Amino acid sequence: MTDPVFSESGAPQPVHGGESITFGENSALRLDCGIELAQFTLAYQTYGELNAEKSNVVLVCHALTGDQYVAGTHPVTGKSGWWNLMVGPGLPLDTNRYFVICVNVLGGCMGSTGPKETDPATGKPWGPSFPFVTVADMVRAQVMVLDHLGIDQLFCVIGGSMGGMQVLEWAVSHPERVFSAVPIAAAARHSAQNIAFHEVGRQAIMADPEWREGNYLLHGTHPHAGLAVARMAAHITYLSEAALRRKFGRKLQDRDTLSFGFDADFQVESYLRHQGSTFVDRFDANSYLYITRAMDYFDLAAEHDGNLASAFRNTPVRYCVISFTSDWLFPTPESREIVHALTAEAANVSFVEVKTDKGHDAFLLDEPEFFKTLVGFLNGAANRRGLKGP
Amino acid sequence: MSDFQPAGDGSGLRVDLLAIADLIEPSSRVLDIGCGDGELLHFLSGSKDVDGRGVELSQAGVNACVSRGLSVVQGDADADLANYPEQAFDYVVLSQTLQATRNPRQVLLELVRIGRRAIVTFPNFGNWRIRWRLMAGGRMPMMGNPGEYWYETPNIHPCTIRDFVVLCRDLGLSIEHQRVLDGAGKAQTVRIGGSWANLFGGQGLFMLRRP
Numbered sequence: 001m002t003d004p005v006f007s008e009s010g011a012p013q014p015v016h017g018g019e020s021i022t023f024g025e026n027s028a029l030r031l032d033c034g035i036e037l038a039q040f041t042l043a044y045q046t047y048g049e050l051n052a053e054k055s056n057v058v059l060v061c062h063a064l065t066g067d068q069y070v071a072g073t074h075p076v077t078g079k080s081g082w083w084n085l086m087v088g089p090g091l092p093l094d095t096n097r098y099f100v101i102c103v104n105v106l107g108g109c110m111g112s113t114g115p116k117e118t119d120p121a122t123g124k125p126w127g128p129s130f131p132f133v134t135v136a137d138m139v140r141a142q143v144m145v146l147d148h149l150g151i152d153q154l155f156c157v158i159g160g161s162m163g164g165m166q167v168l169e170w171a172v173s174h175p176e177r178v179f180s181a182v183p184i185a186a187a188a189r190h191s192a193q194n195i196a197f198h199e200v201g202r203q204a205i206m207a208d209p210e211w212r213e214g215n216y217l218l219h220g221t222h223p224h225a226g227l228a229v230a231r232m233a234a235h236i237t238y239l240s241e242a243a244l245r246r247k248f249g250r251k252l253q254d255r256d257t258l259s260f261g262f263d264a265d266f267q268v269e270s271y272l273r274h275q276g277s278t279f280v281d282r283f284d285a286n287s288y289l290y291i292t293r294a295m296d297y298f299d300l301a302a303e304h305d306g307n308l309a310s311a312f313r314n315t316p317v318r319y320c321v322i323s324f325t326s327d328w329l330f331p332t333p334e335s336r337e338i339v340h341a342l343t344a345e346a347a348n349v350s351f352v353e354v355k356t357d358k359g360h361d362a363f364l365l366d367e368p369e370f371f372k373t374l375v376g377f378l379n380g381a382a383n384r385r386g387l388k389g390p
Numbered sequence: 391m392s393d394f395q396p397a398g399d400g401s402g403l404r405v406d407l408l409a410i411a412d413l414i415e416p417s418s419r420v421l422d423i424g425c426g427d428g429e430l431l432h433f434l435s436g437s438k439d440v441d442g443r444g445v446e447l448s449q450a451g452v453n454a455c456v457s458r459g460l461s462v463v464q465g466d467a468d469a470d471l472a473n474y475p476e477q478a479f480d481y482v483v484l485s486q487t488l489q490a491t492r493n494p495r496q497v498l499l500e501l502v503r504i505g506r507r508a509i510v511t512f513p514n515f516g517n518w519r520i521r522w523r524l525m526a527g528g529r530m531p532m533m534g535n536p537g538e539y540w541y542e543t544p545n546i547h548p549c550t551i552r553d554f555v556v557l558c559r560d561l562g563l564s565i566e567h568q569r570v571l572d573g574a575g576k577a578q579t580v581r582i583g584g585s586w587a588n589l590f591g592g593q594g595l596f597m598l599r600r601p
Contacts, residue, residue, distance in 0.1 A: 318461070320456065321463075339463050339465075340470075340473045343463065343470070343473045343474055344473050344474070344475060345475065346474065346475055346478035346479070348443070348461050349443075349461060349463060350452075350455075350456045350460070350461045350462055350463060351452070351462075351463035351464055351465075352449075352452055352453055352456050352464070353449060353464060354453075355449065369453055372453070372457050373453050373456040373457050375457070376456050376457030376458055376459055377456050377457075377459065379459055380458070380459020380460070381459075383459065
């Protein structure tokens with residue numbers, strides 16, 4: 001979730017060049033909160049070619065602040081997609097072999113219906129009247145996209161962090177439509193600590209006077225300060241103490257002595273400020289509130305009488321669970337809990353903990369051991385599925 | 391854990407693993423505990439169409455297994471077997487690992503709970519060479535990796551073939567099959583159960599089940 005993309009402009013811009021589907025009255029989506037979303041749009045991107053049997057589809061689920069532009073050039077920021085190390089010709093998700101789809105989540109702000117889009121009932125931005133969405137709702141929306149594209153079964157569903165939550169939700173609620181599932185740096189429920197961090201971020205946004213009770217688009221204001229603080233706080237959780245020490249230590253920023261002021265004396269401060277200020281250029285504050293809430297509400301076991309193992313009963317899905325040693329946001333014990341539940345059902349599961357000091361963000365970065373095991377798992381699954389090599 | 395050789399039959403499989411593979415019916419479900427780099431599972435899935443799973447303590451081993459397309463999780467025999475459901479596998483394999491577990495007794499019970507059959511191999515500490523080294527040299531013999539002293543070896547619970555047979559009897563486990571292998575894992579002709587096996591056997595290979 002480290003922001004590899006930067007833009008010089010102000011507010012989020014309209015998205016061009018992507019695919020999107022708008023669902024009408026006759027295909028309303030009933031959300032977990034009880035509200036029916038009657039008209040909504042889902043924006044998505046595809047990479048590679050769909051084979052004749054439609055058996056080579058890989059659904060990538062993006063994280064909290066990610067979007068559907070996993071590879072290539074991002075149309076808003078002009079920078080590379082967030083998983084450009086993973087998706088492309090010859091890469092682990094080899095687009096010469098697989099047809100990769102990524103859908104901007106419901107509630108997002110990169111073309112799919114979310115709080116910054118217009119409520120057809122009022123003609124005004126949804127803002128704080130946007131219905132609450134859950135991870136399960138995001139998956140329901142993705143199911144509608146795949147139905148629309150005539151795709152019955154996914155060869156693989158893969159994603160990190162909140163993307164991993166969607167992977168689990170997919171595999172549990174539609175096991176017959178998922179051949180293999182790869183939840184990375186994820187958990188079957190959002191922990192108290194993570195809810196706490198999210199709450200800090202939300203309070204920072206809501207404390208910004210520009211937020212205007214969520215109606216900032218109507219007032220022409222933008223809670224950039226609050227959103228930037230939320231991003232800065234969250235960003236710390238994506239790294240690790242070791243990575244911060246290695247990258248910044250106590251090094252000073254553009255100076256030789258302390259300023260005895262509140263300037264960004266330290267490089268780490270300057271870095272975080274940069275992360276905050278570039279993030280507000282591409283992300284909507286209300287979307288941040290809604291999507292963090294969706295993650296907080298995620299609890300896979302709760303949907304199955306509090307028993308995680310029963311969520312996986314008789315699952316035919318091949319799982320590969322991956323965690324990172326220095327990830328303290330979604331630490332390895334969270335992944336191990338998923339693995340234990342899967343083994344309790346004698347499910348087909350692999351589990352790898354990758355040694356790295358790069359923290360939660362390791363899933364976005366070049367980690368040779370991570371890529372190697374993932375490629376091995378995908379090749380094994382592809383052979384079972386009868387997919388031809390690239 | 392030492393002196394292992396390839397089978398020399400073209401399979402490239404370690405001979406002691408080949409002896410295990412011989413006992414496994416085609417198209418069965420197998421859980422290999424302490425599966426290392428997945429040599430046995432890889433062989434079984436390729437040549438016997440086995441639906442295999444593995445548990446391995448070392449991260450390098452797990453990663454190697456997953457990289458070659460095997461379904462393996464990181465875990466250890468002492469802590470993680472309790473998660474598996476009853477009789478979920480046709481065979482549970484524990485090769486050259488029992489002596490390194492904290493609670494071998496409990497591990498054996500878990501093996502026969504999870505699998506319809508348990509296949510166990512272990513180095514025989516009753517072998518005459520070990521007896522001789524201890525008697526003549528007065529020092530602990532190296533029965534783990536070569537050059538590994540008593541304070542380094544992971545083999546915290548070594549046993550003899552006779553010890554193992556007695557434990558199986560005490561736990562009420564049925565021994566369905568038993569073989570003595572030499573140090574390299576090749577079958578020996580000595581009849582097990584007798585003192586000769588315990589004296590000359592390099593390894594014990596047992597197939598167990600609940601009565």
